[in-house]
Structures are given as structure tokens and as C-alpha cells.
Amino acid sequence: xxxxxxxxxxxxxxPSREETNSVFLTExxxxxxxxxxxxxxxxxxxxxxxxxLRSALGRAGLVFLTGGLGPTSxxxxxxxxxxxxxxDMELDEDIVRAIRARFEARGVPMPxxxxxxxxxxxxxxxxxxxxxTAPGLFIPLDDDRAVVLLPGPPAELRPMFSEHVQPRLxxxxxxxxxxxxxxxxxxxxxSSVEQKIRSAYIGVxxxxxxILASAGQVEVRLTATGGSPEEAAAKNGAxxxxxxxxxxxxxxxxxxxxxxxVVGRLLLSQGKRITVAESLTGGLIASRITDVSGSSRYxxxxxxxxSNEAKMExxxxxxxxxxxxxxxxxxxxHAMATGARAGAGADVAVAVTGIAGPTGGxxxxxxxxxxxxxxxxxxxxxxxxxxxxxxxxxKRWTSQAALNLVRLxxxxxxxx
Amino acid sequence: xxxxxxxxxxxxxxPSREETNSVFLTExxxxxxxxxxxxxxxxxxxxxxxxxLRSALGRAGLVFLTGGLGPTSxxxxxxxxxxxxxxDMELDEDIVRAIRARFEARGVPMPxxxxxxxxxxxxxxxxxxxxxTAPGLFIPLDDDRAVVLLPGPPAELRPMFSEHVQPRLxxxxxxxxxxxxxxxxxxxxxSSVEQKIRSAYIGVxxxxxxILASAGQVEVRLTATGGSPEEAAAKNGAxxxxxxxxxxxxxxxxxxxxxxxVVGRLLLSQGKRITVAESLTGGLIASRITDVSGSSRYxxxxxxxxSNEAKMExxxxxxxxxxxxxxxxxxxxHAMATGARAGAGADVAVAVTGIAGPTGGxxxxxxxxxxxxxxxxxxxxxxxxxxxxxxxxxKRWTSQAALNLVRLxxxxxxxx
Numbered sequence: 128x129x130x131x132x133x134x135x136x137x138x139x140x141x142p143s144r145e146e147t148n149s150v151f152l153t154e155x156x157x158x159x160x161x162x163x164x165x166x167x168x169x170x171x172x173x174x175x176x177x178x179x180l181r182s183a184l185g186r187a188g189l190v191f192l193t194g195g196l197g198p199t200s201x202x203x204x205x206x207x208x209x210x211x212x213x214x215d216m217e218l219d220e221d222i223v224r225a226i227r228a229r230f231e232a233r234g235v236p237m238p239x240x241x242x243x244x245x246x247x248x249x250x251x252x253x254x255x256x257x258x259x260t261a262p263g264l265f266i267p268l269d270d271d272r273a274v275v276l277l278p279g280p281p282a283e284l285r286p287m288f289s290e291h292v293q294p295r296l297x298x299x300x301x302x303x304x305x306x307x308x309x310x311x312x313x314x315x316x317x318s319s320v321e322q323k324i325r326s327a328y329i330g331v332x333x334x335x336x337x338i339l340a341s342a343g344q345v346e347v348r349l350t351a352t353g354g355s356p357e358e359a360a361a362k363n364g365a366x367x368x369x370x371x372x373x374x375x376x377x378x379x380x381x382x383x384x385x386x387x388x389v390v391g392r393l394l395l396s397q398g399k400r401i402t403v404a405e406s407l408t409g410g411l412i413a414s415r416i417t418d419v420s421g422s423s424r425y426x427x428x429x430x431x432x433x434s435n436e437a438k439m440e441x442x443x444x445x446x447x448x449x450x451x452x453x454x455x456x457x458x459x460x461h462a463m464a465t466g467a468r469a470g471a472g473a474d475v476a477v478a479v480t481g482i483a484g485p486t487g488g489x490x491x492x493x494x495x496x497x498x499x500x501x502x503x504x505x506x507x508x509x510x511x512x513x514x515x516x517x518x519x520x521x522k523r524w525t526s527q528a529a530l531n532l533v534r535l536x537x538x539x540x541x542x543x
Numbered sequence: 544x545x546x547x548x549x550x551x552x553x554x555x556x557x558p559s560r561e562e563t564n565s566v567f568l569t570e571x572x573x574x575x576x577x578x579x580x581x582x583x584x585x586x587x588x589x590x591x592x593x594x595x596l597r598s599a600l601g602r603a604g605l606v607f608l609t610g611g612l613g614p615t616s617x618x619x620x621x622x623x624x625x626x627x628x629x630x631d632m633e634l635d636e637d638i639v640r641a642i643r644a645r646f647e648a649r650g651v652p653m654p655x656x657x658x659x660x661x662x663x664x665x666x667x668x669x670x671x672x673x674x675x676t677a678p679g680l681f682i683p684l685d686d687d688r689a690v691v692l693l694p695g696p697p698a699e700l701r702p703m704f705s706e707h708v709q710p711r712l713x714x715x716x717x718x719x720x721x722x723x724x725x726x727x728x729x730x731x732x733x734s735s736v737e738q739k740i741r742s743a744y745i746g747v748x749x750x751x752x753x754i755l756a757s758a759g760q761v762e763v764r765l766t767a768t769g770g771s772p773e774e775a776a777a778k779n780g781a782x783x784x785x786x787x788x789x790x791x792x793x794x795x796x797x798x799x800x801x802x803x804x805v806v807g808r809l810l811l812s813q814g815k816r817i818t819v820a821e822s823l824t825g826g827l828i829a830s831r832i833t834d835v836s837g838s839s840r841y842x843x844x845x846x847x848x849x850s851n852e853a854k855m856e857x858x859x860x861x862x863x864x865x866x867x868x869x870x871x872x873x874x875x876x877h878a879m880a881t882g883a884r885a886g887a888g889a890d891v892a893v894a895v896t897g898i899a900g901p902t903g904g905x906x907x908x909x910x911x912x913x914x915x916x917x918x919x920x921x922x923x924x925x926x927x928x929x930x931x932x933x934x935x936x937x938k939r940w941t942s943q944a945a946l947n948l949v950r951l952x953x954x955x956x957x958x959x
Contacts, residue, residue, distance in 0.1 A: 138753050138764060140582065141723075142573040150559075157558040165591065166556065167583040171753070175581065175602055182598045186591050199737040199754050200745060230732075232909075233929045238734040240741075258932045260734075280757065282936060307558075337559055348559060403826075403847075409833025410819075410826030413847045417825025420901055420934060428853035430846050431819075431829045437844030437887075471853075485836055518836060 128271070130156050131165040131187035133179050135195040135204050136279060139168050148193045148277070148284055155288060157305050157350070159296045161189065171201045177211030180274070188272040189296075194279030196261035198241040204276060205246055205264070212266070212274065214248035222253060226260045254291040259283040265295065306359035308334075308367050310347040311380040313531045320345045320374065327369045334363050342520040343527030344386075347374075379534060386530045387415040393537035394425040394475070401533065402471035403429035404442055404463040404478040406454070407497065412479065412526045428471050432463070442466030442478075453492070455480050457509045460498035464509075468502040475536070476502040477529045481512075483521045497525050501532045508532070544687070546572050547581040547603035549595050551611035551620050552695060555584050564609045564693075564700055571704060575712045576720060577605065587617045593627030596690070604688040605712075610695030612677035614657040620692060621662055621680070628682070628690070630664035638669060642676050670707040675699040681711065722775035724750075724783050726763040727796040729947045736761045736790065743785045750779050758936045759943030760802075763790075795950060802946045803831040809953035810841040810891070817949065818887035819845035820858055820879040820894040822870070823913065828895065828942045844887050848879070858882030858894075869908070871896050873925045876914035880925075884918040891952070892918040893945045897928075899937045913941050917948045924948070 132149040139146050146168055153163050164187045169175045176192070183190045195204030209216050222245035230237040244261050247253060254263030256278060264276040275292060277284045312320055317340035324347065328336040334351035349366055353359035371378050379389050394401055403413045413429040416422055430441045435454055438444040443466040444459055452458050460480050468476035481497030488494035495514040500507055510532060514524035548565040555562050562584055569579050580603045585591045592608070599606045611620030625632050638661035646653040660677055663669060670679030672694060680692040691708060693700045728736055733756035740763065744752040750767035765782055769775035787794050795805050810817055819829045829845040832838055846857050851870055854860040859882040860875055868874050876896050884892035897913030904910035911930040916923055926948060930940035 136753075137751065137766075138755060140569070140579045141766075142570040150561075153556070154558040163556045165583065165585055165595075167581065167595075169581055178598055178601060179581075179583075182594055185594060186588075197754070197756070198734040200741065201753055229931065232911075233931070234927075235732065235735075238732075238738045240737055241734050258936065282758065282932065286933070339559075350558065405826070407833075408830065409838075409842075410821070410829030410845065410847065413826030414824065414830050414938075417823075417847070417849065417899075418935060418938070420899075422825075423849055426825075427850035428846065428848050428857060429826065430844065431826065431833070432844050433833065433839055434843035441844060483833075519834060522830070522834070 128161055128189060129164040129187045130161050130189040130191065131183035132163060132167075132191045132193070133176070133183055134166075134168045134193050135171060135176055136168075137170040137201070139194070140170055147281060148279065151281065151285060152191055152193070152288065154307070155293065156296070158307055159293065160304055161296060163187075171195055171203055173203050173207040173210060176204060176207035180208060180211045184268075184272065184274075189275065190273075191275045191277060193277045193284060196244065196263070196276060196278045198238070198244050198260065200240075202243070205243075205248070208266070208274060208276060209248040212248070212268070214250065214266070216246040216248055218242070219245050219247045219253060222247070222262055225255070225262075229260055254287055256283055257286055257290070263287050263291065265292070304353055304356045304359045306334075306351045306353070306356065306363045308349045308351075308363040308381065309383055310349075310367065310370060310374065310378050311383070312345040312347065312374060312377050313343065313379050313386060313527055315345060315374070315377050316340075317345050320347065323373050324370050327373060328366065331366060334366055336366070342516060342523040376535065376538065379531070385415075385418070386527060386534065388419050390530050390534050390537070391416070391419045391422055391425060393534065393541065397537060397540060399474035399537070400425050400427060401475045401477070402427065402467050402473035403529075404467035404476065405429070405431045406433060406438070406463070406480040407483040408479055408522050408525050408529075409433065411522050412477065412529050415526055415530065427473070430467065430470075438463060442470065455482055455492050455496060455498065457498055457511065460500035460509050461507050464500035464502035464507055474503065475533060477533055478502070479525050479529050481521070481525060483518045485518060495521050497521070497528070499525070499529050499532055501536055503536060505536075544577055544605060545580040545603045546577050546605040546607065547599035548579060548583075548607045548609070549592070549599055550584045550609050550695075551587065551592055552584075553586045553617070555610070556586055563697060564695070567697065567701060568607055568609075568704070571709065572712075573721065575709065577712065578721075579603075587611055587619055589619050589623040589626060592620060592623035596624060596627045600688065600690075605691070606689075607691045607693060609693045609700060612660065612679070612692060612694050614654065614660050614676065616656075618659070621659075621664070624682070624690060624692060625664040628664065628684070630666065630682070632662040632664055634658070635661050635663045635669060638663070638678055641671075641678075645676055670703055672699055673702055673706070679703050679707065681708070720769055720772045720775045722750075722767045722769070722772065722779045724765045724767075724779040724797065725799055726765075726783065726786060726790070726794050727799070728761040728763065728790060728793050729759065729795050729802060729943055731761060731790070731793050732756075733761050736763065739789050740786050743789060744782065747782060750782050752782070758932060758939040792951060792954060795947070801831075801834075802943060802950065804835050806946050806950050806953070807832070807835045807838055807841060809950065809957070813953060813956060815890035815953070816841050816843060816887075817891045817893070818843070818883050818889035819945075820883035820892065821845070821847050822849060822854070822879070822896040823899040824895050824938050824941050824945075825849065827938050828893065828945050831942055831946065843889070846883065846886075854879060858886065871898055871908050871912060871914065873914055873927065876916035876925050877923050880916035880918035880923055890919065891949060893949055894918070895941050895945050897937070897941060899934045901934060911937050913937070913944070915941065915945050915948055917952055919952060921952075
């Protein structure tokens with residue numbers, strides 16, 4: 128069993144436009160043991176889609192088409208597939224009702240054009256869309272072959288794939304099993320990660336190892352194959368254990384947990400509450416903490432203190448500090464964390480002050496200079512950083528550093 | 544004249560593998576006025592390559608194949624193209640000599656397998672490779688159509704394209720210029736946007752119109768062509784003006800400005816300062832406001848009040864409201880905005896309370912229920928929303944609705 132992926136949309140053929148759905152699907156299919164034999168991007172054109180679909184069916188039993196399922200007249204994937212496979216379309220009243228209910232829940236009547244989304248080629252199974260109006264379709268052609276239509280927005284495609292497509296693939300996969308393991312690392316540059324672990328992975332073909340970096344985070348990805356899921360997992364397990372030993376506490380997750388999830392879990396298990404005082408990150412750290420469902424069990428409140436006045440009034444930072452050492456200083460970070468902890472009555476407070484750029488830097492205090500302070504019942508600890516990149520990257524790096532400082536403190540508490 | 548790009552190589556179909564040559568070629572072709580109509584990735588397979596090439600020639604006059612020109616047995620692009628186009632192959636002695644010289648310069652005899660790289664389909668022009676052994680090929684089919692073979696390594700492909708392909712395109716490209724315009728819309732669903740504007744764009748081929756939706760935002764993209772940049776821009780300008788008329792204040796940018804940038808500009812021009820009180824968004828709105836460089840000129844501080852206690856202490860929300868109407872209510876949103884505005888001494892305060900999910904919903908107050916309140920010197924206005932999707936989508940939708948409420952207020956102020 129092999130797969131093909133056809134992404135549909137004029138906009139995907141424009142310059143500087145990334146097509147991320149096939150990256151996602153290729154990975155998920157690899158995990159299910161199904162290799163991709165063909166990938167294509169085609170515009171919103173009935174004939175072109177039909178032609179590419181026939182070509183794809185020539186080299187793959189399982190063809191995914193993504194995008195072009197919306198309600199508007201440039202969304203032609205359903206029509207094109209029905210025509211290419213000579214299938215009639217039927218109006219599915221259940222889908223009409225579901226779409227209408229979705230609109231009514233928002234207090235809006237369903238526009239007439241949305242009825243197009245309820246057309247189903249004969250023999251097709253509807254895949255419910257939990258996050259949008261366009262349902263997906265699973266069209267079995269015979270015992271071995273199927274055409275699968277998925278919506279273009281990744282936020283709709285991903286849950287639909289996991290919930291409704293993945294379970295159908297189990298039986299289609301060949302007997303080669305894949306195991307993917309990701310080590311997520313904070314506090315080390317990509318090149319330092321490489322230097323620490325190269326002795327362990329160079330020359331090892333199975334698992335294969337790749338290293339990917341983003342602002343404030345490095346991913347080491349291991350992909351193993353084996354005759355059984357257990358064999359593949361064991362191969363990954365052996366190398367992963369070696370790498371984790373070499374990387375130590377810099378590895379914050381081997382299970383695709385975000386840093387804010389790891390921090391949330393540690394807070395919860397230790398019965399502690401956290402607060403945040405943010406200057407340059409402007410709310411990003413609190414927003415990440417509250418991205419975790421259930422975060423209200425350890426997070427009550429936080430403040431964004433952008434101006435000096437706000438730092439004084441909300442956090443009790445002494446006015447003289449601004450004249451003497453400036454808002455971006457160890458002393459102000461220290462005072463912000465102390466004031467935030469006292470003001471919120473929290474066990475742990477983390478505070479950040481720095482220069483996000485692109486303006487506001489100087490020779491002594493360049494763009495990217497950041498102080499992160501942590502206040503706990505052990506006292507206050509301040510760390511100084513110099514981060515690279517533009518405004519949004521400096522904000523992201525800072526949020527990583529702040530969450531990591533909290534994580535290392537809580538890990539140490541747990542150990543002690 | 545349109546182009547198609549076919550990337551060849553089993554390795555390009557593996558997970559976590561990026562295919563960057565088509566990104567490069569798409570950009571360079573756009574600069575030359577040649578749009579890409581089709582893109583594909585196919586394995587090292589003679590039949591598959593031939594089949595995709597025929598399909599590509601059906602929708603593009605200029606087909607690029609990248610990769611598979613090396614000396615080893617899995618490099619089959621040359622063979623596949625010659626077979627698909629029924630062209631004989633001839634050994635080019637000049638190429639043999641050039642490859643041999645390249646090896647001898649490194650003090651290594653040329654391996655026999657490299658002779659394969661000197662096979663040229665009849666009628667093909669050889670494109671010299673300054674950075675590797677695999678020459679490229681430019682195969683004219685007739686006055687209007689050509690097939691171009693380029694080596695896979697980007698370090699070889701890029702100079703070859705610039706030096707030997709780009710000069711040939713000048714004559715192929717029609718003197719066609721492109722103009723792209725994007726209308727960014729808030730407060731309307733994708734299908735409502737379509738219904739409002741379809742009478743204006745259906746049947747218009749130039750510019751072409753596509754509609755794309757993400758959480759809380761819809762993009763209408765116009766792509767016009769013309770004999771000069773001015774002609775293309777004028778065509779977009781005419782349709783864009785019609786669409787903006789139909790969509791009214793729902794269009795927040797025709798210049799790719801984010802909502803937070805538009806709000807920032809309005810605040811700055813009116814000399815007003817803003818503050819935020821966030822419950823379910825947990826800091827996201829403030830973080831977006833401070834994503835804009837220079838936001839300290841209109842933003843001093845904000846609070847995240849996640850718990851009821853924080854809403855009472857930080858914002859003065861009356862305790863009795865939580866028992867009587869609950870934290871997610873018009874009344875609490877109202878009190879939050881009022882308290883935030885007074886506490887920060889700001890001109891404009893926006894407050895949000897709602898249920899981000901996935902837990903915490905009920906029949907009366909389902910996940911996605913959100914109240915947004917705006918406090919200004921005109922008083923307080925509260926709007927109720929029911930947003931779709933998961934936790935991060937509900938947060939995103941809410942931040943869009945809050946920033947939009949501020950924008951509409953400031954627009955009205957400017958008008959009044």
C-alpha cells in the first residue's frame with residue numbers, strides 16, 4: 128500500500144507560499160507504515176485536479192486530496208473528484224443540518240452557498256469536521272484503494288486525520304513499522320546539541336537522526352523501522368536513552384509536550400501556583416501558560432507592566448532604579464519578580480525585562496538583552512541573556528528562557 | 544506561458560524532508576512573469592516520471608524536472624524523459640571530456656558510471672554545471688514548449704538556473720506583469736464574504752479572486768496580470784474598490800497589516816492609550832498589541848485575571864456577580880472593562896471573559912461562549928460571541944473580536 132498526496136489551491140502555487148499539509152500527512156502516513164509515492168500541488172481547476180487524481184491512482188492505492196472543500200465557487204475539489212471517478216453527487220441532509228446548526232450556534236443564519244458542502248459523491252463516507260464547516264470524504268474504490276478528501280486549513284485537517292482517517296489506515300499498512308521519537312531541548316544551541324550527541328548517532332542508520340532548531344528550542348528526531356512496532360520502538364528507545372544521558376536536563380520532553388505543559392505538570396504535582404510579570408513579552412508567557420487546559424489549577428493572575436510607571440504601581444519597583452540602572456537591568460527584574468510574587472500571593476513568580484527591538488537598543492544595552500528573574504521561597508535568582516533575531520523571535524526566546532528557569536527550579540525541588 | 548515543476552527523488556518523499564528547489568524556481572519564474580500551474584514530487588521511477596511529465600505538459604509549456612541526473616543507477620530522469628518524449632539518446636564526447644577533466648583535477652580517474660551523465664536526448668542543449676558533474680539539459684519541443692532538466696543539489700541548480708536558464712526565459716515570458724492585492728477581513732465568515740462579493744467577481748478572469756479563511760480572519764486575494772505593472776495594478780485597484788465597497792468596515796487592511804497594527808495606528812493618531820483585562824485569552828491580546836514595534840506609545844499595562852479572586856482584587860468586579868450570573872457573563876465583562884480602564888487610567892479598555900475549552904462548558908454556557916467588553920469615555924459596550932474550534936482557536940477568535948471592537952470604536956471616533 129502506497130499513498131499519494133494532492134494539494135489543491137491556486138494560492139499554493141504562488142511564490143513564498145508553504146504547503147504544510149503534505150508534510151504533516153507524509154509524517155503521519157510514515158508512522159502508519161505507508162510510504163508516499165507521489166505528491167503534487169494543483170490549482171483550483173476541475174480538469175487539472177481530475178487529471179492529477181487519475182495519475183496519482185496509477186501509482187498509489189490511497190490518494191489524499193487536501194483543500195478546495197469550502198463553500199465558495201473556487202472550491203471545486205468535490206466536483207472534480209466526482210467527475211474524474213464518474214460518481215454522482217447526492218445532497219446529504221444530515222450535513223446540511225450540521226452546518227446550519229454550526230452557524231446557528233453562532234447566532235448567524237447559514238448562507239445558501241454552504242449547501243454545496245453537503246454534496247457527497249455516491250459511496251463516499253462523510254468525515255465530520257469538528258473545527259469547521261467543510262466535511263471530509265473517504266471514498267473507497269475497491270478493497271485496496273480509496274480516495275480521501277480533507278479540508279485545507281491545517282487546524283481542520285489535523286484533527287480530522289487523527290480522528291477519522293488514521294483508524295482506517297491500520298489495516299492498510301504493510302508489515303514495516305515505524306517509530307518516531309522526538310527529544311525537545313531548551314537552553315542549548317543547535318550546534319551544541321550536535322556536538323554533545325554526535326559520537327552517539329553518527330554511523331547509526333536505524334534509527335536515523337535529524338536535528339531541527341527553532342527560536343529557543345531544538346528538536347532531535349529519531350526515526351526507526353522494524354518488523355514490529357515493538358522492534359522499531361526498542362531501537363529508538365536504545366538510542367534515545369543514550370542521547371538523553373548526553374543532553375541531561377536540557378531535554379524537557381521526549382513526548383512532544385510543550386514547555387508550558389511540562390511546567391504545568393510540575394506545578395500541579397507540587398501543589399504550587401505561579402504568577403508572571405512581563406515587560407518585553409507583553410503577555411506571551413501568561414498566554415503560553417494558559418494555553419494548557421486546566422491551567423486555572425495553578426495560575427490565577429499576572430500583569431503586563433510595559434511602562435516604568437506600571438512597574439512601580441503594579442509591582443512596587445523603586446523609582447530610583449530607573450534613573451540609576453534603567454528598566455532593563457538585573458535590579459528591576461529582581462524587584463519585578465519580588466513584587467509580582469507578593470502581589471499575587473503565588474509560590475513562584477517569573478519576571479522578564481529586556482529589549483525586544485527593532486528599536487530601543489544601545490551599545491551597552493543592545494536589542495535582545497533580557498533579564499529573567501525567578502522569585503520563590505528560596506529567594507530570587509536573575510539570569511541575563513542575549514537573544515538573536517527580530518522582535519517576535521526575541522519574545523519567543525524570552526518566554527522559553529522564563530519557562531525553563533521555572534522548570535529547572537521545580538525539577539530541583541522535586542529532586543531535593 | 545505557464546510552468547510546471549517536477550522534483551525527482553525517492554528521498555524527497557520521505558518524512559521531514561523539505562523540497563526547496565521548487566520554492567526557488569517558483570520565485571525566480573514569478574520574477575520572470577511566468578506563473579507555476581503545477582508542482583509534483585515523484586520517486587526515481589522511469590514510468591512514474593514519464594507519466595507525470597506528460598501530465599505536466601498538459602498544463603504547462605515549460606516543464607522543469609529537478610534531480611535524478613547523477614551517475615548512479617537510481618538516477619533515471621534523463622532516461623525517463625527521453626522515453627516519454629520518444630527521443631533517442633546520443634553520447635556527447637565533449638561532456639565526457641569535461642567530466643573526466645573534473646575528476647582528473649582532483650587526482651581521481653573518472654568512474655565508468657559517469658559516462659551516463661554524457662547521454663543527451665536528441666535536440667537537447669547541454670547546460671554546463673559549474674559546481675558538479677551532472678550537466679543540465681534544455682530540450683525545446685516546439686516554438687512554445689520546452690522541457691528543462693536541472694541537477695538536484697541546490698548549490699548546482701541555482702547557479703545553473705541563473706546563468707543558463709534565466710536568459711532563455713526572457714524571450715519565452717510574455718510581457719506579462721503581475722499584481723497581487725489582499726483584503727483582510729474580520730467579523731464575517733468565509734461564506735458570508737463570498738455572498739457579499741460574488742456578484743462583483745464571478746465571471747471576472749483578470750484579476751482572479753480566491754478566498755481563504757483562518758480563525759477570525761478571511762483573506763480575499765486578487766491576482767491581476769497586465770502588459771505593464773501599472774496596468775496590472777489598475778485592474779486590481781478597480782475590482783478591489785468594488786469589493787471594499789461591498790464589504791465595508793469589515794475590511795481592516797488592504798496592505799497586509801495585522802489587526803494589532805491597524806489598532807496601534809488608530810490609537811497613535813488619536814493620542815489614546817489602551818489597556819486590556821484578559822480572562823480566557825490569558826495575555827494573548829496584550830501580547831499581540833505589543834507585537835507592534837513602538838506600542839509603548841499607547842500601551843502601558845494590562846492584567847490577566849484568570850481566577851474570580853483576581854477579577855475582584857485587580858479589577859473591582861463585585862463578588863455577588865459570580866454567584867448571580869457567573870464569571871462568563873455580560874455583567875462580569877462589563878465590570879472588568881470598567882475596572883481595567885479606571886485602574887490603568889487608559890482611554891480605552893477591552894476585557895474578555897469566556898470558555899476556551901475543551902472542558903468547562905455546559906448547556907447554558909458552551910465552550911466557545913465569549914463576552915467582549917469595551918470601555919471608553921462613551922461608556923461600556925458588551926458583545927456576545929459563540930466561537931468554533933479548539934482551545935487555541937477560541938483564544939485566537941476572541942483576540943480578533945476584541946481588537947476589532949477597539950478598531951470599530953476608533954474608526955467611528957475618527958469619523959465623528
